[in-house]
Amino acid sequence: MSGGTVTVGEAARLTGVSAKMIRWYEARGLLPPAARSAAGYRHYGEADIRTLQFVRRARDLGFDVEAIGELLALWHDRDRPSAAVKAIAQSRIAELRRRIAALEGMARSLERLAEDCCGDGRPECPILDDLAAGEGKPVKSG
Amino acid sequence: MSGGTVTVGEAARLTGVSAKMIRWYEARGLLPPAARSAAGYRHYGEADIRTLQFVRRARDLGFDVEAIGELLALWHDRDRPSAAVKAIAQSRIAELRRRIAALEGMARSLERLAEDCCGDGRPECPILDDLAAGEGKPVKSG
DNA sequence: ATGGAGCTTCCCACCGTGGGAAGGTCAAGG
DNA sequence: CCTTGACCTTCCCACGGTGGGAAGCTCCAT
Structure with missing residues (x-):
């Protein structure tokens, strides 16, 4: 992979979402289960980082978890109606x-x-x- | 008796603070332990009702439990500095x-x-x- | 005496976040 | 190789307020 993958801590640093919250968002189903290394460590690629930045920005705008989930789904849907x-x-x-x-x-x-x-x-x-x-x-x- | 004493449910109706929250405020130390009947029922007199109304109003003004506690203490202190x-x-x-x-x-x-x-x-x-x-x-x- | 409303305590949930324990992993340095 | 320390894993607990509900007791009217 072009960019290499990072661990939760790194992802947290890159996105401003704490590692704790990243895991929590995953557990809540807001994020898809992260890829895991053989030892069970979560690993995040560039697309995941972009998703986390999206989540962070939405959170900063006052959206609750449910709304962020809907926004993510629309973001991924190229045919969404604006x-x-x-x-x-x-x-x-x-x-x-x-x-x-x-x-x-x-x-x-x-x-x-x-x-x-x-x-x-x-x-x-x-x-x-x-x-x-x-x-x-x-x-x-x- | 002039006012008679009332149970939690009645106090809740009179003050707009739910019975649940009345018990919770008591547990948190915001309110002194209520008087109890032989069977263990809480009973509230007129002064207690006034206190609950005070709490309700303060809560409606956005004070948190701690601040309400301070306000109650000042309310009871006749020598408080405004x-x-x-x-x-x-x-x-x-x-x-x-x-x-x-x-x-x-x-x-x-x-x-x-x-x-x-x-x-x-x-x-x-x-x-x-x-x-x-x-x-x-x-x-x- | 019985039914139902109301009381008691206790536990669980929400939301979003942080703290911390117990244990596994990884990289660097001796 | 082994230790050290940073980092990861999961799991539990807490916060502030609030509500829901279960299990069990009490009170009052019929």
Whole structure:
């Protein structure tokens, strides 16, 4: 083989996916079983490395394992309709937007409360008051 | 009795914290061990219910169990400096902002890619191309 | 007294990741 | 040849929160 094959550790270094996670992805079926040496060591060729880089990038974009599996399948399918890929991306975008909105709501509430808290040595604290009173006052507009 | 005491299930209904989580919070030390009936049933009084509501509200604001524990302690301490509470809130805000920024970066990258993907029946797909090529092109400015 | 709702504890699962133990392998150096 | 140390293998455990469910007990209404 042109490029020579590498062990998990090397593959991890080359791709930024930890050896632990590489094995885990394989066990989960995200990656096909790696080739093994006589002694049982996993070995990765150039194509495997490219796959791992794909996985890493997808992971960095917030796709979960299942979605990455679907993306890999589409990647390998030369006849895929780009609409299928786009659909996955868009549902991920929607999920990300949902989570962002939830966190944003929390952050805004807390910022409002922290603003009202003088934050000195005195015990009066609107933050605790809010937590204690806590009528479902989600974020409101102001 | 003024309020009467209630069982876990009732407390769950009153506070929106599931019975399962109430037991778990107790096991984790977030809540003091509940009073028990002769038969071993947990019983909660009005103060306990208020505490659970406090916990629920704090949880909804994105505090983790450890932070909620600290907030509870400060809540019970009449001499607390409000600065201590504010500090916790602010570090939580910072954490939320960090997570929001990370998710926002992912969402923006994906949106950019999805925009470039015509999403029809043809196989050409800039999303997959990006995942495959994936040089660390984080989010950039656009 | 019986049925069913509700309680108890305990275990298992998820997701993605890391830590570490126990043991096998490989290459380098003595 | 043998040791050493880095690396590999598998397996188990943990995290944070949450839910599911089993086995067994209790309580209340009929």
